[in-house]
Amino acid sequence: MAVAVAEPRIAVARRRIVQSDRVLVGALAGLALIALIVVAGPFLWHYDANAADLTAQLAAPSADHPLGTDNLGRDLLARVLDGARTSLGAGAVVVVAGAVLGSVTGLLAGALGGMVDTALTWLTNSILCFPSIMLAMAVVMALKPGIPAVVIGLSIHSFPWYMRTIRGEVMRIAALDFVKSTNAIGATQGRILFRHIFPHLISTIVLQMAAVFGASVLSLAAMGFLGMGAQPPTAELGAMITEGQQFFLTGQWWLAAFPGLVLLIAVTLTTIVADRARELLDPRGEYIVAD
Amino acid sequence: MTTINDDGGTVRPGDGDAVERGMRLGSGSAVERGARPLLEVHGLTKTYRSKSVSARLRRANEVKALREVSFDVMRGETLGLVGESGSGKSTAASCVLRLTEPDSGSVTFDGVDVRALSKAELRRLRSRMQIVFQDPYGSLDPRFSVRELVEEPLLVHGLRDEKARRERALQMLERVGLSASQAELNAHAFSGGQRQRIAIARALVLNPELVVLDEPVTALDVSVQAQVLNLLTELQKELNLTYLFIVHDLAVAQYLCHRIAVMYLGEIVEMASSQELFDNPLHPYTVTLLMAAPVPDPDVMAGRRTALGTTAPAGSKPGPGCPLQPRCPVGMNRPECSSQRPLLREVAPGHLVACHYPGELKAAVAAPLANTAIPESPLNP
Numbered sequence: 001m002a003v004a005v006a007e008p009r010i011a012v013a014r015r016r017i018v019q020s021d022r023v024l025v026g027a028l029a030g031l032a033l034i035a036l037i038v039v040a041g042p043f044l045w046h047y048d049a050n051a052a053d054l055t056a057q058l059a060a061p062s063a064d065h066p067l068g069t070d071n072l073g074r075d076l077l078a079r080v081l082d083g084a085r086t087s088l089g090a091g092a093v094v095v096v097a098g099a100v101l102g103s104v105t106g107l108l109a110g111a112l113g114g115m116v117d118t119a120l121t122w123l124t125n126s127i128l129c130f131p132s133i134m135l136a137m138a139v140v141m142a143l144k145p146g147i148p149a150v151v152i153g154l155s156i157h158s159f160p161w162y163m164r165t166i167r168g169e170v171m172r173i174a175a176l177d178f179v180k181s182t183n184a185i186g187a188t189q190g191r192i193l194f195r196h197i198f199p200h201l202i203s204t205i206v207l208q209m210a211a212v213f214g215a216s217v218l219s220l221a222a223m224g225f226l227g228m229g230a231q232p233p234t235a236e237l238g239a240m241i242t243e244g245q246q247f248f249l250t251g252q253w254w255l256a257a258f259p260g261l262v263l264l265i266a267v268t269l270t271t272i273v274a275d276r277a278r279e280l281l282d283p284r285g286e287y288i289v290a291d
Numbered sequence: 292m293t294t295i296n297d298d299g300g301t302v303r304p305g306d307g308d309a310v311e312r313g314m315r316l317g318s319g320s321a322v323e324r325g326a327r328p329l330l331e332v333h334g335l336t337k338t339y340r341s342k343s344v345s346a347r348l349r350r351a352n353e354v355k356a357l358r359e360v361s362f363d364v365m366r367g368e369t370l371g372l373v374g375e376s377g378s379g380k381s382t383a384a385s386c387v388l389r390l391t392e393p394d395s396g397s398v399t400f401d402g403v404d405v406r407a408l409s410k411a412e413l414r415r416l417r418s419r420m421q422i423v424f425q426d427p428y429g430s431l432d433p434r435f436s437v438r439e440l441v442e443e444p445l446l447v448h449g450l451r452d453e454k455a456r457r458e459r460a461l462q463m464l465e466r467v468g469l470s471a472s473q474a475e476l477n478a479h480a481f482s483g484g485q486r487q488r489i490a491i492a493r494a495l496v497l498n499p500e501l502v503v504l505d506e507p508v509t510a511l512d513v514s515v516q517a518q519v520l521n522l523l524t525e526l527q528k529e530l531n532l533t534y535l536f537i538v539h540d541l542a543v544a545q546y547l548c549h550r551i552a553v554m555y556l557g558e559i560v561e562m563a564s565s566q567e568l569f570d571n572p573l574h575p576y577t578v579t580l581l582m583a584a585p586v587p588d589p590d591v592m593a594g595r596r597t598a599l600g601t602t603a604p605a606g607s608k609p610g611p612g613c614p615l616q617p618r619c620p621v622g623m624n625r626p627e628c629s630s631q632r633p634l635l636r637e638v639a640p641g642h643l644v645a646c647h648y649p650g651e652l653k654a655a656v657a658a659p660l661a662n663t664a665i666p667e668s669p670l671n672p
Binding site (some may be wrong): 178182183186188 | 388390413414415416417418421422424426429430431432433434443444447448490493494497
């Protein structure tokens, strides 16, 4: 027997707001388009990102090479597509790793309290003392230069932000009457934590992920720019900007401009989404129901 | 008939003759006579302390929420705990269900020592003792539908059969006055009174024996209060429920309770059957509380005097004497009241009071009280 489940009013109200917010819809559509192009890049464009054509070095944008070529004659469009995949993909990994690590530690600290909470708070405070780039550099020094080391460093730096907000939210929600009421009916701590507290944290986590994504992509690019991230010949937006800037003075502007533009657009769009989402998904769990 | 216990020893309510006390309850109550109380609470103590170590050492910021609170509740009975905010009545309720761990004292539910139970045993016992909270907005998870909220206790207590669970939940919802067509809605589609009905359905769906009602109608409109109170009385008769009713509204207490315990600063100062307490209040605090309850007659209200100082004098430290002494017109200048803490003793069958001079304040302010609907008691001429 199929039971028609009425959609909760929150969801209806939210959908209505989402539909009426053109900026948000535009930004989400733009991000979806970028993601699609980046993922489908190899099928859309026939050049190999690492194939050097020494007959066409530093060629200006043309029909054959829409974004021009670099000093080794590599097609810039292919490299930008490839680089965006590296940068945005690594950014996504940082976001997911940070969210998982941060949620687990945040739930532990908030639910258990006591020594666990003290230890985790102390640890995350120590991590937050360092700027993200410094921490990533330290990890790169300890391991070896390259994307994986940078991703690890940035993930370590991003999880305390999740942990702190989640810890606070767990403590706030745990003191609410509906949690006490669930305790009073005899539910296990696990059920209370995962069925009653965690669902209220999802909006907080998503919000944090959107906020961290832009910053992570930029930090990755900065590490690439400093030569500690992606190593040649890997295409990565930050490293491409570094390599390209030396040609700015000699007039080959496209080498740095196009990777920079893609980075700018992607980060701006995620920032807009994060900003709008903050208004929609009120992290305090109180809902604005527009009637 | 008045048998004042001159030796001053504490009389635990459970020590009295249960049969006789059962008989003294209001007519029409379904109290089992001669049986053991369903709930026995003895010497419950809870102190909230500051988190800082230095404050703990100085014993600063200590709040004694409960001091040696003892009472019992018979099966089918409603015991009211009344008192002003901060008198410890909610803490007492919370400790009874072990939602808060008391510092000391015992809670016995149907012969089971609740405080000795392991976490798993306590979880199982929770199906037999439930609570309805004051705030119907905060006590229901906003992400759950009404049906899910009412089904949850069944699920938690192992009713795996989805269809049976659903049927039972819908049946319960209909019993409290909601239709099955509303079951898939979220709790915020409902008004405060309807939400409290949902909370009641959630508490009763497991067929508990004891239900703690923690000010269940305080957050509701007066018109809705009566509906919810009627529902609670109906359900009590139907399901033979035992209520521990936390309340600060005396009119509500009189309406629903068989017996009433008055709390002041974490202690029970007077306990008697509802009728007896209203007819013959003996503790100065109870008298003041009754006089503070508004009466729809401006002449009566104008004729009343405030018997107690409204608050304890600033900076006063609780001394060795009666906690009410700094505010009490009876005990203010009496050495006994400032040096010796009065113990709860039985001054008439089933009527317990913690006061060195029970009944004196009533005599002093008898005139304005006599004008109210509360009649003079033959026990205290």
